[in-house]
Amino acid sequence: MLKYGSAGGSTDSELKIPATINTYCPRCRKYTPHKVTLYKKGKDRALARGARHHERELHGYGGQKYPIQRKKAKTTQKQTLKLICKECGYTIHKEGIRLRKLEIVG
Numbered sequence: 001m002l003k004y005g006s007a008g009g010s011t012d013s014e015l016k017i018p019a020t021i022n023t024y025c026p027r028c029r030k031y032t033p034h035k036v037t038l039y040k041k042g043k044d045r046a047l048a049r050g051a052r053h054h055e056r057e058l059h060g061y062g063g064q065k066y067p068i069q070r071k072k073a074k075t076t077q078k079q080t081l082k083l084i085c086k087e088c089g090y091t092i093h094k095e096g097i098r099l100r101k102l103e104i105v106g
């Protein structure tokens with residue numbers, strides 16, 4: 001599997017990740033080259049079931065149903081890698097570690 005560098009909280013510089021990685025593909029059931037890209041959250045659909053429910057809940061007395069987080073302790077976000085199998089196109093999401101900067105090299 002894919003390994004990151006020492007996860008011992010070194011805050012210096014950035015993590016470099018090669019643009020292609022050899023890793024296990026569950027569909028091919030073998031190790032194949034994978035294309036590496038960064039996962040990005042898709043756009044929320046305004047008419048999704050949960051969004052409609054949430055909007056309805058905000059109305060009336062006692063509107064906000066959960067505390068809104070205002071004082072954030074974390075300064076970094078976890079970066080998720082998207083690995084796409086070059087043989088069959090199967091996509092794996094690989095959850096990352098907290099990083100200030102991540103660079104895909106090559």
Ligand SMILES: [Zn+2]
Pocket residue numbers: 025026027028029032085086087088089090
């Ligand atoms: Zn595959």
